[in-house]
Amino acid sequence: MNVADSERAATGLRESGYDLCTSEADADVVLLNTCSVREKAEKKVFTRVGEIRSAESAGRKVLVGVMGCVAQLEGETIFERAPVDLVIGTRATDRIPSLLNRAHEGERKIIDLAERDLNDSWDVSPVERHSPHVAFIPIIEGCNKFCSFCIVPYSRGRERSRPATEIVNEVRRLQNLGYKEVHLIGQNVNSYRPRIEDGLQGFQGATPFSRLLRAIAATGMPRIKFTTSFPRDFHPDIVAALEENANLCDWVHLPVQSGSDRILKLMRRGHTRADYLSRIDRIKNSKRRLALTSDVIVGFPGETEKDFRDTLTLVEECSYDGLYIFKYSRRKGTPAANFPDTISEQEKTARFSELERVQKQAQENIYRSYVGRTLSVLVERQSSRSKSDVTGHSTCHKVVNFPGHHGLEGEILDVLITQTKSNSLYGTKVDRFGVA
Ligand code: SF4
Numbered sequence: 001m002n003v004a005d006s007e008r009a010a011t012g013l014r015e016s017g018y019d020l021c022t023s024e025a026d027a028d029v030v031l032l033n034t035c036s037v038r039e040k041a042e043k044k045v046f047t048r049v050g051e052i053r054s055a056e057s058a059g060r061k062v063l064v065g066v067m068g069c070v071a072q073l074e075g076e077t078i079f080e081r082a083p084v085d086l087v088i089g090t091r092a093t094d095r096i097p098s099l100l101n102r103a104h105e106g107e108r109k110i111i112d113l114a115e116r117d118l119n120d121s122w123d124v125s126p127v128e129r130h131s132p133h134v135a136f137i138p139i140i141e142g143c144n145k146f147c148s149f150c151i152v153p154y155s156r157g158r159e160r161s162r163p164a165t166e167i168v169n170e171v172r173r174l175q176n177l178g179y180k181e182v183h184l185i186g187q188n189v190n191s192y193r194p195r196i197e198d199g200l201q202g203f204q205g206a207t208p209f210s211r212l213l214r215a216i217a218a219t220g221m222p223r224i225k226f227t228t229s230f231p232r233d234f235h236p237d238i239v240a241a242l243e244e245n246a247n248l249c250d251w252v253h254l255p256v257q258s259g260s261d262r263i264l265k266l267m268r269r270g271h272t273r274a275d276y277l278s279r280i281d282r283i284k285n286s287k288r289r290l291a292l293t294s295d296v297i298v299g300f301p302g303e304t305e306k307d308f309r310d311t312l313t314l315v316e317e318c319s320y321d322g323l324y325i326f327k328y329s330r331r332k333g334t335p336a337a338n339f340p341d342t343i344s345e346q347e348k349t350a351r352f353s354e355l356e357r358v359q360k361q362a363q364e365n366i367y368r369s370y371v372g373r374t375l376s377v378l379v380e381r382q383s384s385r386s387k388s389d390v391t392g393h394s395t396c397h398k399v400v401n402f403p404g405h406h407g408l409e410g411e412i413l414d415v416l417i418t419q420t421k422s423n424s425l426y427g428t429k430v431d432r433f434g435v436a
Pocket residue numbers: 143144145146147150151152153187188230
C-alpha cells in the first residue's frame with residue numbers, strides 16, 4: 001500500500017512541475033512515507049528527519065514532510081517531536097502539490113488529516129510505477145475489522161472501495177502499455193464492496209470481489225494476483241473464480257494470526273480455528289493446486305503454552321508454502337495495548353524459533369515437490385546474487401532464479417525447476433523443444 005501511495009504522490013507532483021531526484025542532497029522537498037504497523041519503523045522516521053536537517057547546507061532550506069500512517073496517527077505532535085514543515089495524512093496523498101504550494105508561499109506547520117475528496121484521482125503514471133512489468137492496483141483502502149492488536153483501522157480509516165469500472169479501465173490501460181501482471185491490493189481485498197456496482201453487471205459471483213475478479217480476468221491481463229484476504233470474508237466462490245480463469249494466479253494469502261480459539265477471540269479476529277480451516281479445505285481441495293501463505297503472531301498477551309501449541313498444530317495442518325511470523329509488539333492506541341503483556345521477550349523468541357522450524361520443514365517438502373515441474377515465470381530483473389542469472393516470480397508467487405540475461409526482463413517464460421533453496425527455486429528455461 002505504501003509503495004502504491006508513493007507512486008500516486010509522485011504522479012501528482014510530476015504533474016505539478018516537480019522532478020524526482022535520486023539523492024536527497026539535491027532535493028528541495030523531501031517527503032518521508034511512513035509505516036506504523038511496528039513501533040521501530042515509527043521511531044526511524046524521526047531519526048531520518050534529524051539526518052536530513054543536519055545535512056542541510058547553510059542558506060539552503062529543504063521542505064520536509066511526513067506522510068502516511070505515522071502522519072495520520074501522530075498528527076500535530078510530529079511538529080513537537082521533529083523539525084518538519086508538513087504532516088500529510090493517509091487520505092491527503094492527492095493534495096500534496098497544493099500543500100507544497102502553501103509551504104512555498106511561506107505558511108509553516110501545514111497539516112492535512114482530512115478525508116479523501118470524492119473526486120480525488122487514484123491514477124498512477126506508468127513513469128512512477130515501481131516496475132514496468134508488475135503494477136499494484138489498490139481496490140480498497142482502510143479496514144473495518146478492528147483486530148485488537150492492529151493500528152490500521154485508525155491510521156487508514158474505514159473501508160472505501162474503488163469503483164469497479166475505474167479498476168477495470170486501469171487494468172486495460174496497463175495491458176496496453178505491456179504490463180504482464182497486476183496485484184490487486186488492499187488491507188482486505190475480499191471485503192471489496194463498491195457503493196455502486198457499475199462495471200460488474202454481467203459477471204457472476206457470490207460477492208462483489210469474486211465478480212470483480214471475473215471482470216478483471218476477462219480483460220485478458222496475463223497474470224492477476226491479489227492480497228491480502230481476510231478469512232471471515234473469504235467466500236468459496238473466490239476459489240471457483242480461480243478455477244475458472246487461468247490468468248487469476250494460483251496463490252492465496254490468508255492470514256490466520258493464531259491457531260488458538262481463545263487467542264483469536266482476544267485478537268477480535270471474528271473467525272475461529274474451525275472457520276479458518278473450512279476455508280483452507282476449499283483451497284486445498286481445489287482442482288487447481290493453489291499455493292497458500294499466511295501471517296502468524298506469536299507471544300500475543302496471555303498466550304499460554306497450550307495456545308501456542310494450537311498454533312503449531314494449525315501451521316502443520318495447513319502446510320503453508322510460506323509464513324510470515326511476527327513477535328507480538330505493543331502498538332499504542334490499540335485495544336491490545338491495554339492487555340497485560342505477559343510473555344517475556346525470551347519466550348516470544350523461543351516460540352518464534354520453534355514455529356519457524358516447523359514451517360521450514362513443511363516449506364522444504366513443498367519446495368522439493370516443485371523439482372521436475374515447469375513453472376511460468378515473469379522475469380523481473382537480473383539476480384542480485386549472480387550476474388549470469390535472472391529472477392522473477394512464478395504464478396504461485398515463488399521466487400525463481402535461472403540462467404538468463406537482461407534482455408529477458410518482462411518476458412513470461414517456462415522454467416523447469418531443478419533445485420530448491422530455503423526461500424526460492426532454481427531452474428532452467430525451457431522452450432517448446434525442451435530445455436533451452
Ligand atoms: S483485518 Fe488486517 S488490517 Fe484490519 S484490523 Fe485486522 S489485522 Fe488490521
